[in-house]
Amino acid sequence: MVSSALANGSGVISKWFPDRLFGFVKQSGGEDIFFHGKDFNGHGQRPCVGMEVMFQIRDSYDTAKGRSSHKAVKVTPSSKR
Numbered sequence: 854m855v856s857s858a859l860a861n862g863s864g865v866i867s868k869w870f871p872d873r874l875f876g877f878v879k880q881s882g883g884e885d886i887f888f889h890g891k892d893f894n895g896h897g898q899r900p901c902v903g904m905e906v907m908f909q910i911r912d913s914y915d916t917a918k919g920r921s922s923h924k925a926v927k928v929t930p931s932s933k934r
Contacts, residue, residue: 862886863931866904876900878908878925886910888925895930905931 862880869876874890888908893900900906908925915922 860910861907862910862925863905863907866900866902866906869900869902871899878906878928886923886925888928892924892926893928898930900928907931 862878862882864878864880864886867877867879867885876888876890877885878888879885886908890900892908898904906925906928907930908928911924911926913922913924914920
């Protein structure tokens with residue numbers, strides 16, 4: 854899989870599956886984007902639905918599936934309250 858950084862983003866965690874360690878962030882622009890639990894740095898907090906977060910968007914190409922996709926990495930809780 855080949856990947857590169859695209860941009861910074863922000864949004865709200867819309868889905869979180871703790872048993873599978875992944876979820877989705879509803880971006881401020883409207884699109885849901887995948888994130889993996891290993892890419893979440895909550896400084897002691899765990900991801901939860903409704904949490905405002907900031908992240909970097911990575912564009913990746915999955916050679917096994919033969920398609921490109923976006924992924925949120927370096928996901929952190931937003932300082933906004």
